[in-house]
Amino acid sequence: MAICLGLSMNTFAQSVYAKQKAKQQKKEYKQKVKKYNKDGWQIFGSSHTLDVALLTHYEALEKDGVFEIAGFATSANKNIGKDKLMMSACTTYAQNIGSNIKGRIVEDMGSILTTEELSEFDHFYAAYENSVKAEIKGELRPSYTVFRETTVHGKPAYEFEALYIVDEAAASRARIRAFQNAAKESAVAQKYAEKISEFINEATFEE
Numbered sequence: 001m002a003i004c005l006g007l008s009m010n011t012f013a014q015s016v017y018a019k020q021k022a023k024q025q026k027k028e029y030k031q032k033v034k035k036y037n038k039d040g041w042q043i044f045g046s047s048h049t050l051d052v053a054l055l056t057h058y059e060a061l062e063k064d065g066v067f068e069i070a071g072f073a074t075s076a077n078k079n080i081g082k083d084k085l086m087m088s089a090c091t092t093y094a095q096n097i098g099s100n101i102k103g104r105i106v107e108d109m110g111s112i113l114t115t116e117e118l119s120e121f122d123h124f125y126a127a128y129e130n131s132v133k134a135e136i137k138g139e140l141r142p143s144y145t146v147f148r149e150t151t152v153h154g155k156p157a158y159e160f161e162a163l164y165i166v167d168e169a170a171a172s173r174a175r176i177r178a179f180q181n182a183a184k185e186s187a188v189a190q191k192y193a194e195k196i197s198e199f200i201n202e203a204t205f206e207e
Contacts, residue, residue, distance in 0.1 A: 029055065041147065041148045042148065043144065044145045044147040054144070057143045058167070061165070066165055067168060067207065068071070069164045070161060071092070071161070073085050074160070076155065088162075090137050093166075093171075093205060094133040096206060097129075097203050100203045102121075108195075119188065124189045128182040131182045132175060136171060137172040138174075139164055157186060164170060175203060176200060176201075
């Protein structure tokens with residue numbers, strides 16, 4: 001009986017959480033649509049309306065273990081290449097994760113590393129970020145893109161924002177592959193590979 005009650009309470013708690021999450025997402029969706037419209041953004045490269053594109057995006061985010069990354073670009077050409085927006089998102093992710101890993105290494109290992117090792121790690125960080133950019137690219141799933149008119153140096157141009165959905169499990173595998181690639185040229189990374197792999201597994205993208 002106690003077990004049944006516990007399961008019932010757990011189901012109730014999950015139901016309450018789901019309803020609260022849905023309520024917050026609906027509120028966030030409405031605010032996002034309002035802001036996009038107010039700031040002059042329009043949907044780009046889709047037959048759907050901005051409202052439908054955003055609804056689909058938030059539905060995708062309801063799945064456990066996924067997150068979003070944004071890419072930005074400005075161009076005089078409205079038909080901007082998708083690669084430019086995706087590379088922006090990849091760079092944002094790589095820099096974010098690279099900063100996370102660097103922070104963990106300095107904070108958790110700083111006291112045991114020599115001056116030479118700390119210096120060598122500086123080279124490793126750059127190599128790791130570049131490798132993450134290459135590896136995470138294949139894990140970005142395009143969600144929607146918006147654009148608006150702007151000016152650059154007094155000339156007409158377009159500003160773009162693209163949103164991507166990423167599965168955390170896939171992103172984690174991409175981070176590990178990136179480490180394996182970057183560590184090939186870093187003796188210090190190979191020396192502390194087990195500890196760094198732990199940091200990489202625990203790393204999360206923070207907007």
